[in-house]
Amino acid sequence: MIKEISYNLRNLTFLSTIGFLVISVLILFSGSQSLIAFFLTLLELLILTYSINIITGLTGYVDFGHAVFYGIGAYTAAFLIVNVGTANITPYLFSLIGGLAAAFFALLIGAPVLRLKGAYFAIATLSVSEAVKVIISNISALGGSYGIPLARYVSYDVVSAYLAMWLTLLFAVILTIWISNSKFGYGLRAIREDEIAANVMGINTSLYKLIAYVLSALVAGIVGGISGILYVYVSTEYFKVDISVKMLVSMMLGGQGTILGPLIGTLLYYVIQYTLVTSYPFLHLLIFGAILIVVVLFIPEGLIGIIKRKFKQLKVR
Amino acid sequence: MNRAISRLTGISIIIIVIIAIIAALFIFTMAPTPTAGGTIKIGFTTSVTGSLSVEGTRQLHGIQLWQEWVNSHGGIKIGNKIYNVSLLYYDDQSSKDNVVALYERLITADKVDFLISPYSSGLTFTAAAIAEKYHKVMVATGAASDSIFQQGYKYTVQLYTPGSLYLKSTIDLLLAKDPTAKNIAIIYEDEIFAASVADGAKKYAESKGLNVVYYDKYPSKPTDLSSLLTVIKSKNPDAIIGGGHFADGVLLIKQAKQLNVNAKLFSIVVAAPEDKFRDALGADANYIMGPSQWEPDVKYTVNYGPSVSEFINMYVKRFNETPTYHSAGGFAAALVLQAAIEKAQSLDSDKVREAFNSLDLKIFFGAFKIDPATGLQIAHQMVLIQWQGGKKYTVWPTEAASKEPIYPKPSW
Numbered sequence: 001m002i003k004e005i006s007y008n009l010r011n012l013t014f015l016s017t018i019g020f021l022v023i024s025v026l027i028l029f030s031g032s033q034s035l036i037a038f039f040l041t042l043l044e045l046l047i048l049t050y051s052i053n054i055i056t057g058l059t060g061y062v063d064f065g066h067a068v069f070y071g072i073g074a075y076t077a078a079f080l081i082v083n084v085g086t087a088n089i090t091p092y093l094f095s096l097i098g099g100l101a102a103a104f105f106a107l108l109i110g111a112p113v114l115r116l117k118g119a120y121f122a123i124a125t126l127s128v129s130e131a132v133k134v135i136i137s138n139i140s141a142l143g144g145s146y147g148i149p150l151a152r153y154v155s156y157d158v159v160s161a162y163l164a165m166w167l168t169l170l171f172a173v174i175l176t177i178w179i180s181n182s183k184f185g186y187g188l189r190a191i192r193e194d195e196i197a198a199n200v201m202g203i204n205t206s207l208y209k210l211i212a213y214v215l216s217a218l219v220a221g222i223v224g225g226i227s228g229i230l231y232v233y234v235s236t237e238y239f240k241v242d243i244s245v246k247m248l249v250s251m252m253l254g255g256q257g258t259i260l261g262p263l264i265g266t267l268l269y270y271v272i273q274y275t276l277v278t279s280y281p282f283l284h285l286l287i288f289g290a291i292l293i294v295v296v297l298f299i300p301e302g303l304i305g306i307i308k309r310k311f312k313q314l315k316v317r
Numbered sequence: 318m319n320r321a322i323s324r325l326t327g328i329s330i331i332i333i334v335i336i337a338i339i340a341a342l343f344i345f346t347m348a349p350t351p352t353a354g355g356t357i358k359i360g361f362t363t364s365v366t367g368s369l370s371v372e373g374t375r376q377l378h379g380i381q382l383w384q385e386w387v388n389s390h391g392g393i394k395i396g397n398k399i400y401n402v403s404l405l406y407y408d409d410q411s412s413k414d415n416v417v418a419l420y421e422r423l424i425t426a427d428k429v430d431f432l433i434s435p436y437s438s439g440l441t442f443t444a445a446a447i448a449e450k451y452h453k454v455m456v457a458t459g460a461a462s463d464s465i466f467q468q469g470y471k472y473t474v475q476l477y478t479p480g481s482l483y484l485k486s487t488i489d490l491l492l493a494k495d496p497t498a499k500n501i502a503i504i505y506e507d508e509i510f511a512a513s514v515a516d517g518a519k520k521y522a523e524s525k526g527l528n529v530v531y532y533d534k535y536p537s538k539p540t541d542l543s544s545l546l547t548v549i550k551s552k553n554p555d556a557i558i559g560g561g562h563f564a565d566g567v568l569l570i571k572q573a574k575q576l577n578v579n580a581k582l583f584s585i586v587v588a589a590p591e592d593k594f595r596d597a598l599g600a601d602a603n604y605i606m607g608p609s610q611w612e613p614d615v616k617y618t619v620n621y622g623p624s625v626s627e628f629i630n631m632y633v634k635r636f637n638e639t640p641t642y643h644s645a646g647g648f649a650a651a652l653v654l655q656a657a658i659e660k661a662q663s664l665d666s667d668k669v670r671e672a673f674n675s676l677d678l679k680i681f682f683g684a685f686k687i688d689p690a691t692g693l694q695i696a697h698q699m700v701l702i703q704w705q706g707g708k709k710y711t712v713w714p715t716e717a718a719s720k721e722p723i724y725p726k727p728s729w
Contacts, residue, residue, distance in 0.1 A: 037421035041414045138536070144507070149442055151468035156446035158421065231413050233442035242367075242412070277415065278422075281408040285366055 008311050013260040017173055020263055024166060028159065036158050040230070042270045043165045044223060045250060049262040050172040051219035052247040054179060055212050057256035060192035061114070064122045064244050065129030069217040071238035072105050073098030073224025075136060078148040078234040091154045092164040095225020102221025103214045110213040114206065117195075126241065133239035147235025154229050161230040168226065172219050176259050179215070188212055189257065253295060255304025264303045357393060357664065359384075359651065360405040360429030362419045362444075364436050367411030372643045373436040376459055378636050379647020380404065380433060383655075386623065386631065386648075393655055395662050409435050416440050420447040430664050431455070433650050434473070436643075438462035445473040454657075454670050457692075458650035459643060461610075463513055466693040472666070474673050474687050475694040476650050481517030483608050484558050486699045487584040488522050490606075490713040491556050494724045495581065502531035502554040502580070504545060504569070506561020514586055515559055530554055539565055546578050556582040560607075563588045567597045574601055574729045581725030582606065590702050590709070603706065604726040608699035611642035611649075611682055614710065615700055615717040618679065622652045625681040649682035683717070 027039045052066045076098040081091050113124045136142050143149075179185040187208045190198035199205045228234040246269075254265020272291060276284035299305055361380070364373030384404050392399045405427055409415040416435055423429050424447065432448055432455035434441040441460035445468070448455040455473045457465065463479040491498050501522055505515035512534065519529050530552040535542055542565075549557060557573070557580040560566040566588025573583070588594050589607020598605075613629055623631070628648060632640040653676065658664065661672035674689040677696070686696035701713035703722055712722035 032425065034418075034422040034424075034426040037418050041418045044414060138507075140507070144512075146462065146464070147439065147442075149464055149468060151442070151446050151470070156443075156450050158417075227414075231417065231443045232446045233413070233439065235439050237413060237439060274418065277410070278407050278419070281365055281406065284408065 009260075009308065012307065013258070016260060017263060020267075021166075021170065021173070024169070028162060033158060036162055038274065040158060040162050040165060042266065043162070043169050044227060045246060045270055046262065046266040047165070047169050047172045047223045048220055048243070048247045049250040049254075049266045050169075050176055051216045051223070052244075053176065053251050053256060053258075053262050054216035054219070055209075056248065057251055057258070057261070058179070058185065058188040058192060059209055059212055061117075061209065062122045062248070063125045063216075064241065064248075065125035065127070066216070066220060066247055067239050067241065067243040068125070068129035068132050069102035069106060069220035070224035070227070070243060071129075071132065071136075071236070072102045073221030074228035074234045074238045075142060075148070075224075076101040076221070077225030078150055078228045079142060081150055081153045081229070082148060086153060090160075091229050092160070092226060095164065095222050095229065098225030098228075099218045099220075099222035102224065103218035106214045106217030107210070110210045111206075114209045114213060126244075129239050129241070129244070133236045136239075137236045143235075147233060147237075148228075149233050150229065151232040154232060156230070156232050158230070161226055164226045164229075165223070168219070168222050171222075173259075175215065175219065176262075179212075180259055184208065184211070192257065249292070252302055255302030258304050260307075261302055261304045268303065355398060355400050357400045357402050357431070357658070358405055358427070358429040359402060359431050359433060359654070360420075360423035360427060361433035362407045362409035362416060362423075362435045362440075364411040364440075365408040367409075369411040369436050372459060373411070375641055375643040376436050376647035377406065378632070379640070379644040379649070380406075380651050381647075382632055382635055382644075383648045383651040385635070387651075387655060393658055395658070395664070405429055409440065411437070411440070413440060413443055416443045417447065420444050424448075424451045424453055429453075431654055431658075431666075431669070433647075433654070434458060434460055436460075438465060441465055441473075442468075445470050448472050452666050454654070454666050454673070456650040456654050458646040463693070466688075466691045470692065472670055472692075474653075474670075474692040476646060476653060476682070476685065476697070477610055477694060478697045478699050479694055480513045482521075483514045483586050483699055484518035484584060485521050486608055486701045486713055487556070487558055487582070487606065488518065488525060488527070490701055490722060490724075491582055492525060492527075494722065495555065498527070498555040498581070500528045500530040500552065500554045501556045501558060502549045502552060503529055503533075503559045504531070504542075504549065504557065505534050505559040506539075506565055507534040507536050511559070511561035511586070518558060535565070539568065542569055542572050543576060546572055546576050550576060550578045554580055556580055556584070558582075558584040560585040560588055563591060563593065566607075567594065570598055570601060570605060577729055579726075579728045583726060584608065584701065589704070592709070595704060595707060595709070600707070601729075602704040604703065604723055606701050606703045606712070606722070609642060609702050609711075610697075610699060611645045612700055612702060612709070612711045613639055614719040615681075615683070616711075616719060617681060617683055617717050619681055620679045621656055622680045628681045645682050649680055649685075652680055652682075653678060653685050 056063050077094040080094040109128055116124050187203045191205050195205055250266040250269040251262055253269055255261035276287050363377045364370050384402050388401050392401045407419045432453050434444055434455055434457040436459040438460040441457050449470045449472055457473050458476045461477045461480050463481050503515050503518055505511040522529055531549050566585040584606040589605050590609035595602040657669050657672045661668040678685040684696035688695050700711045700717050702709050703712045710720035712718050712720055
């Protein structure tokens with residue numbers, strides 16, 4: 001029975017994900033700039049949610065400073081655009097390098113930080129993010145606390161940023177699906193359930209965690225690079241803790257550690273947030289807070305939990 | 318199994334349909350709403366929540382007050398037609414991703430006629446790029462950074478005095494009060510804003526024949542400035558000017574007193590006009606000066622719009638608080654836009670931008686004139702405040718001053 005449930009869920013996941021990928025391509029042909037811009041920032045958050053899902057969702061290590069990779073990606077791309085130039089190459093190539101830089105940084109700090117567990121890990125990641133922010137704001141080659149304006153080097157263009165973002169989404173989805181179905185993914189989930197037991201069973205837990213951390217940093221870094229180009233301005237705002245919290249909330253709304261969870265969670269979070277911001281500029285936080293409380297109280301396992309329960313009922317009847 | 322699969326297919330289809338409906342809903346809600354005849358739509362985002370909410374809300378209040386004022390005074394006249402003004406604004410939560418989604422929406426879906434910038438230079442960087450793409454005029458308020466206007470943008474015009482001119486009025490006052498003044502010291506925080514302030518001050522001082530006997534920076538968020546102040550003391554300057562942010566500005570004055578570093582004039586950016594400056598320094602704040610975009614006690618004569626006291630009375634009546642320069646900046650941004658529309662006699666973005674080039678206004682906020690090529694503000698002067706007997710007074714320029722400056726400053 002359990003096998004059937006997971007089989008059904010897999011089908012559902014597959015269809016919805018493909019459905020969303022197709023719809024988000026069709027958006028490009030709608031001709032409506034505001035719709036494209038709306039979906040573009042949605043995709044940005046969605047990929048970030050997929051990215052944090054790899055480390056926090058699968059291993060249970062709550063990363064409160066995930067924005068550090070987003071920021072490093074953005075700064076790397078911006079620095080290269082200014083100092084290398086974009087003659088004959090697309091600036092989005094630099095966002096790939098931004099992703100690599102973020103992954104490298106994760107490799108460096110991963111070993112010490114991932115030794116910590118629970119709240120200590122959360123605090124450590126938050127501190128790393130704040131420290132990097134302060135260091136960058138003191139480096140004049142990176143524009144100090146006034147950041148790097150890019151408008152002279154790249155032009156603001158929603159459509160090309162959308163293409164880059166969509167390709168990154170595709171990468172993040174494939175990566176997540178691959179991890180979920182691989183031995184590696186089972187190992188990560190084992191770490192989430194009981195790290196000591198996983199270790200005893202022969203899983204190299206430190207290595208597994210580190211790889212997950214580096215992969216999630218890679219994805220977040222690429223998004224950071226694309227965002228820097230899109231917003232034609234990079235500043236220490238990219239390290240704001242709000243960004244990490246947004247990712248965590250979207251992931252938990254949908255259901256962590258799954259493939260479908262980030263998609264449902266981000267859609268819900270973003271659509272509600274956008275609708276409230278535009279309709280109730282003064283009350284939106286209040287309403288949104290109330291919605292969040294209701295979700296946490298009644299469906300703590302996220303929306304994916306409801307879907308799973310529905311499948312169980314189907315079979316029992 | 319088969320039943321389960323068919324049910325599953327059903328559910329999957331439902332999910333996809335829901336996603337499609339959400340998408341369709343947005344296409345629907347984003348469909349252009351027809352502009353009612355005789356209304357000018359002005360769109361912007363502001364920070365009602367988030368880290369910049371205090372300044373953002375005040376700026377919003379200023380703009381709202383202008384809307385009520387202009388509509389109750391017969392609207393904006395273009396030819397024989399009278400246009401009322403409607404505002405369309407969203408909360409950007411002080412976050413850049415909202416700026417893209419919402420400004421794109423304001424321009425392409427809500428079809429606003431003109432834009433006002435979000436609060437802060439950081440958010441305005443992105444908003445200016447969007448305005449440029451759609452050739453929409455945007456008045457930048459709450460954004461003092463020079464570098465927004467070095468990006469080659471045409472459609473963004475600035476209301477605030479740019480950072481590089483922050484200390485210009487200080488130097489003017491020094492030379493007017495004391496033509497024999499020769500030597501000045503410039504000390505500043507090592508970050509781009511303060512550096513551009515200091516760089517601008519140095520160039521201006523030298524062009525006026527002053528000797529900059531000391532020009533150096535201190536690290537961001539310093540804990541000790543005594544070594545720099547000792548060097549300054551040995552140079553014996555007539556004026557010590559500069560600073561950066563609040564905490565270091567306070568530290569600078571505290572240590573200057575401890576080390577008995579005297580000058581006839583101290584002018585500290587950002588920190589000095591804050592009320593907290595007096596709270597932190599007590600009597601030591603007295604005689605210290607500092608530049609500010611606008612103060613409620615300025616005395617400007619206006620050739621356009623409400624007078625200073627009319628503005629303050631309206632504002633106090635409507636919001637029950639004294640306006641700050643953020644509130645005044647909101648009203649003034651909309652007011653100069655109104656002047657440009659009336660001058661252009663058109664709602665066409667390019668014509669209004671063209672009209673901005675020849676505007677030379679004296680409004681309650683001060684002078685307004687832009688550099689035609691870049692949109693950079695070139696006429697607005699920072700007023701200079703001075704603490705006297707625990708109270709803050711505007712002392713410069715003379716036409717705006719509510720009190721005479723006390724110069725030279727007595728020794729510590």
